[in-house]
Amino acid sequence: MTHLLEVENLEVKFALRFGDLTALDDISFHLDKKEKLGIVGESGAGKSVTGFAIINLLSKPGYIAGGRILFEGREINRLSDEELRQIRGNLISMIFQDPMMTLNPVLTIGTQMVETVMAHCRVGKAEARGLALEKLRKVYIPSPEKRLEQYPHEMSGGMRQRIVIAIALLTNPGLIIADEPTTALDVTIQAGIMDLLTELCETEEMGLILITHDLAVVSRVTERIAVMYAGRIIETGLTHEIVGHPRHPYTIGLINSLPGTRRAGSRLEQIPGMMPNLTAIPAGCAFHPRCFFAAEECRRTRPELSAVNGGRHWAACLRLDQTAGPNHLHD
Amino acid sequence: MFAFIIRRIVQALMVMVVIALIGFSVQHSIGDPVRDMVGERVSQAEREVIRERLGLNDPALLQFSRFCWKALHGDLGVSYFHKRPAMEVILSKAPATLELVLGSTAIILLFCFPVGIYTAIRPRAWFSRFVMAVSTVGVAVPVFLTAIALIYLFGVELRWLPTYGRGQTVNIGGWDTGLLTADGLLHLILPSIALSSIMLPLYIRLIRSEMMEVLETEYIKFAWAKGLSRWRVWLLHAFKNTLLPVITVFGVEIGILFAFTLLTETVFQWQGMGFMFLEAVERSDTSLLVAYLVVVGVMFVVINTIVDICYGFINPMVRIAGNP
Numbered sequence: 001m002t003h004l005l006e007v008e009n010l011e012v013k014f015a016l017r018f019g020d021l022t023a024l025d026d027i028s029f030h031l032d033k034k035e036k037l038g039i040v041g042e043s044g045a046g047k048s049v050t051g052f053a054i055i056n057l058l059s060k061p062g063y064i065a066g067g068r069i070l071f072e073g074r075e076i077n078r079l080s081d082e083e084l085r086q087i088r089g090n091l092i093s094m095i096f097q098d099p100m101m102t103l104n105p106v107l108t109i110g111t112q113m114v115e116t117v118m119a120h121c122r123v124g125k126a127e128a129r130g131l132a133l134e135k136l137r138k139v140y141i142p143s144p145e146k147r148l149e150q151y152p153h154e155m156s157g158g159m160r161q162r163i164v165i166a167i168a169l170l171t172n173p174g175l176i177i178a179d180e181p182t183t184a185l186d187v188t189i190q191a192g193i194m195d196l197l198t199e200l201c202e203t204e205e206m207g208l209i210l211i212t213h214d215l216a217v218v219s220r221v222t223e224r225i226a227v228m229y230a231g232r233i234i235e236t237g238l239t240h241e242i243v244g245h246p247r248h249p250y251t252i253g254l255i256n257s258l259p260g261t262r263r264a265g266s267r268l269e270q271i272p273g274m275m276p277n278l279t280a281i282p283a284g285c286a287f288h289p290r291c292f293f294a295a296e297e298c299r300r301t302r303p304e305l306s307a308v309n310g311g312r313h314w315a316a317c318l319r320l321d322q323t324a325g326p327n328h329l330h331d
Numbered sequence: 332m333f334a335f336i337i338r339r340i341v342q343a344l345m346v347m348v349v350i351a352l353i354g355f356s357v358q359h360s361i362g363d364p365v366r367d368m369v370g371e372r373v374s375q376a377e378r379e380v381i382r383e384r385l386g387l388n389d390p391a392l393l394q395f396s397r398f399c400w401k402a403l404h405g406d407l408g409v410s411y412f413h414k415r416p417a418m419e420v421i422l423s424k425a426p427a428t429l430e431l432v433l434g435s436t437a438i439i440l441l442f443c444f445p446v447g448i449y450t451a452i453r454p455r456a457w458f459s460r461f462v463m464a465v466s467t468v469g470v471a472v473p474v475f476l477t478a479i480a481l482i483y484l485f486g487v488e489l490r491w492l493p494t495y496g497r498g499q500t501v502n503i504g505g506w507d508t509g510l511l512t513a514d515g516l517l518h519l520i521l522p523s524i525a526l527s528s529i530m531l532p533l534y535i536r537l538i539r540s541e542m543m544e545v546l547e548t549e550y551i552k553f554a555w556a557k558g559l560s561r562w563r564v565w566l567l568h569a570f571k572n573t574l575l576p577v578i579t580v581f582g583v584e585i586g587i588l589f590a591f592t593l594l595t596e597t598v599f600q601w602q603g604m605g606f607m608f609l610e611a612v613e614r615s616d617t618s619l620l621v622a623y624l625v626v627v628g629v630m631f632v633v634i635n636t637i638v639d640i641c642y643g644f645i646n647p648m649v650r651i652a653g654n655p
Contacts, residue, residue: 057555089558096556101549106571106647116557151647167557 002073003030004207005054005175010067012046012053021278023049023062025231031175034201036208038218038239040254041228042275047211050228051177054209055088072174090120093168097180099160103152110148113167120171135166139196158189165196175207176200182217194221215254219243227251230276230286233305237313247308247315247323249291285318293319335643343636348399350628354621355398358408359391361617407625408618412611417622421604425626426507427497428592428603434523435588439531447538451546451573452565454539463539466532474591478525478598485521493518495600522599526591530584537580542573575646582638586631 012024024046031037039047052058054069056077069077076087088094096102104112110132117128129148136144139162152160161181168176178197182190198221201208210222218225219239226236227248235248246252253271273290276282282289288298298318305314317323365378365387373381382388386397401407407417450459469477486494498518500507509515545551546569554568589605596605604623611619 055556057552059552085558085560087558088556094553094556096549096553098549102553104550104554104568104572106575106645107568108647115559115563119557119559119563153648164553 002070004033004035004072005031005209006068006070007050007054008068008070010050010053010069011065012049012058012062013065015061015063020065022065022281023231023278024053027067027233029226029233029236031207031209033174033207034205035224036198036201036210036222038222038225039209039211039228040213040215040218040225042213044275044278045228046231047213047228048179051094051179051209051211054177055092055094056084057088057094086120089116089168089173090171091173092175092177093171093173095161095164095168095176095178095181098184099157099164100152100184102164103160105152107151108148109150109152109163113148113163113170116167116170131170132166135169136163138169138200139163139166141166157185158193161185161189161193162196165193165200169200169204172204173206175209177209177211179211180213181210183212183214190217197221215243215258227254230281231278232286232316234287234317235313235315236305237309241309241313245309245313245324247313247320248287248317249293249319249323250287251315252323253290285316293317293322295319332643336640339636339639339643343632346632347629350625350632351399351402352395354402354625354628355395357624358398358617358621359394361615402625407622410611410616410619410622412614412616412619417618418626420607420619421622421626423507424602424604424607427509427601428589428596428605430508430510430519431522431526431592431595431601431603432585432588434519435527435530436585438523438527439534442531443534443538447535448542448565448570450535450539451542454543462535466535469528469532470536472528474525474529474594475598477528478522478595481521481525482598492521494521497602522595522601525598526588526595529591530588533584534577534581538573538577541576542569545569545572548572571645575642578638578642578645582635585634585638589627589630 007027007029010024010027011022013020013022027046027050029037039050041047049058049062052062053064054076056064058064064077067077068075071087071092076084079087103109110129113132113135114125114128117123117131118125121128123131132148133144136147141147141159141162147155147163152163155163165181176197181197182193185193194217197208197210200206208222210218212218222239224237225239225242226233227242227250228234229250235242235246235251242251243255246255250271253269256269257271259268271290276286276289282299284297284299284301285291285294285303288294291298295318301318303316303318305316306320307313308315308320315323365381365385386394389397405418407421409415410417410420413420446462449456450462453459482494485492493514496518497507497509498514499512500509500515501511502508503511509519551564551569554564559568592601592603592605593608594605595601596603597609600606604627608620608623610616611623
C-alpha cells in the first residue's frame with residue numbers, strides 16, 4: 001500500500017566554505033491520510049529542516065544530498081521548480097511558527113488568500129474570494145467578509161494563525177506541515193489552535209506533520225512520534241508507547257523534564273549538557289556525552305533504529321537492555 | 332487617511348514658517364540695506380529718515396510678519412544686482428533647474444529599480460558584482476569630477492553631445508522649456524547623467540540591501556510555501572515592502588539633488604537657480620540669496636509632503652496611525 005508521504009533515507013547538507021555540513025542524516029518516516037505525526041526535538045535537531053526539505057524550500061546553502069521523498073507515490077524531490085511550485089501550497093501546505101511574521105504586512109488578507117487560489121486553480125477572482133470566505137468560516141473567523149479587506153496588523157495573533165491555517169486549507173491539500181504552530185501564541189489560544197488542526201485533519205482527510213519541541217502538545221494530538229537528535233531520528237513509534245515507555249535515554253530525559261510528570265514540589269529533571277553543534281557531532285552515538293547509560297562501545301559504534309516492541313516502537317540505542325522500566329533515572 | 336494628510340500639511344506649514352524665519356534673519360543680519368542703497372555720502376540724519384521710511388526701526392516681530400505677508404504674495408524683495416524683484420529673477424531661472432532635476436530623477440527611477448531588484452535576487456551574478464563595484468566608485472567620486480569626465484569623453488573626444496548651456500528652448504506660458512526641442516533634450520543629457528551619478532548608485536545599493544533583507548523574512552518564505560510564482564513573490568510581496576524605506580529616503584535625497592545642482596549647473600554653464608545662486612553669493616546680493624533659500628525650502632517641503640502622503644498610501648499602518 002502506498003502511504004500519503006514516504007520519506008526514505010533523506011539526507012540534507014549545507015554547503016559551507018569549509019565543506020559540507022550534514023544537517024539531516026538517514027531520516028525515514030511515513031504518514032497516511034488523516035494521520036498525525038509529531039516530530040520532536042530541541043532547537044537545532046533538524047525538525048524544521050525536515051519540514052522544509054519535504055517541499056524543497058531549504059534556505060540557501062542547504063540542499064538534499066540523498067534519499068527519496070514520495071508523495072502519493074510520486075517522487076517529489078526530483079521534480080522541476082515549476083512542478084514543485086504546483087505542489088507547494090496546493091497538495092502540501094505549510095503553517096509557520098509566528099503568525100505575526102508569516103502574513104505580508106502590506107497586503108490585505110483577501111489579496112493573500114485569493115492569490116494562493118489563483119496560483120493553483122483556474123478560477124476567477126470572485127470564485128477565489130468565495131473559496132476564501134468558505135475556509136475562513138471553517139476556521140471560525142467571525143465576519144469573514146470584513147476580514148478580507150483588513151491588513152494583518154489589524155488582528156490578534158490567534159486570529160492571524162487561524163487565517164494562516166485557512167490559507168493552508170484553500171486548495172484542499174493532502175498534507176499540512178505545521179512548524180511549531182502554537183509556540184508564539186498565548187497558552188489559552190494554543191489549545192484552541194491545536195483542537196482546530198486536529199478537527200480539520202479529520203474532516204478534510206489530511207495528514208498532519210506537527211513539528212514542535214513541546215512533548216505535551218505532541219502526546220495529546222498525534223498518533224505517532226519521531227524524536228530527533230542532532231539530525232537523526234533516535235526513537236519513533238506510537239505516541240502512547242513512547243510517552244509511556246520511552247527507551248532511548250534522550251527521550252527518557254525529555255519526558256522526565258516535563259513539569260507534571262514528577263511529584264509536586266520536587267525539582268524538575270534536566271538533561272545535563274547541550275545538544276552538540278552540527279559541526280562537531282561526537283563519534284559513535286551522538287548522545288553519549290550526555291547519557292547516563294553510556295558505555296565504551298557507545299563512543300565507537302553508531303546505533304541504528306531497532307525494533308523494541310513489535311512494529312510499534314523503534315529506538316536507536318546500544319544499551320536498550322539497560323533502559324527498560326520506568327523512572328530508572330532517579331532510582 | 333484624510334486626517335493623516337491634514338496633519339502632514341500642518342507640519343509642512345510649520346516648517347515653512349521656520350524657513351521664513353531663517354531667511355528673514357539672514358536678510359536682517361547680513362549687510363546694511365541703507366548703506367547698500369545710498370552709499371557713503373549720505374548724512375547720518377538722512378539715513379535715519381530712510382531707515383524710518385523703510386520700516387527698519389520697527390520691532391523685529393512686526394518686520395517679520397511684514398516679511399511673511401509679502402512672501403505670501405510672492406514679494407521677496409528686489410535683487411540689488413538685477414534691479415528686478417528677486418522672485419521674478421528666480422522664477423525665470425527655476426525651469427532650468429527643475430528640468431535638470433527632473434532629468435536626473437527620470438534617470439534614477441529608470442535604472443535604480445530594475446538594477447536594484449536584479450542585484451538583490453541574483454547577488455552572485457557577475458552583473459551584480461560589477462554593479463556593486465562600480466557603484467562604490469560612483470558614490471565616492473564628486474559630481475564635478477564626473478561632470479568634467481563626461482564633458483571630456485562625450486564632448487571633447489567623441490563630440491557626440493553638447494557640453495554647455497540649455498540649447499534651444501521654447502517658451503510656454505512663461506516657462507522656458509528645453510524638453511520640447513531635440514536640441515534642448517540633447518543639452519539635458521550630460522548634466523542629468525552627472526547629477527544622477529551621485530544618487531543612482533546610492534539608490535541601487537539601498538534597494539538591493541533592503542530587498543535582500545525582505546527576502547529573508549518569514550512572510551516571503553510563506554509566500555514561497557504557498558506556491559506563488561517567483562515574479563509575484565519578487566515584484567509584489569518583496570518589492571512592496573522594500574519600497575517603504577526607499578520612499579522615505581527618496582524624499583530627503585531629492586532635496587540633496589537640488590543642492591548638487593549648484594555644482595552641476597556651474598560646470599555645465601546651465602542657467603538655472605544654482606548658477607544664479609553662486610553669482611548672487613559673489614555679488615552679495617542678499618535679497619536674491621534669501622529668495623533662493625525660501626523658494627528651494629518651499630520646494631523641498633512640498634516634495635517631502637507629497638512623498639510622505641505616497642508612503643501613507645503604500646503602508647497600511649500609517650493610515651491607522653493617522654486616524655485620531
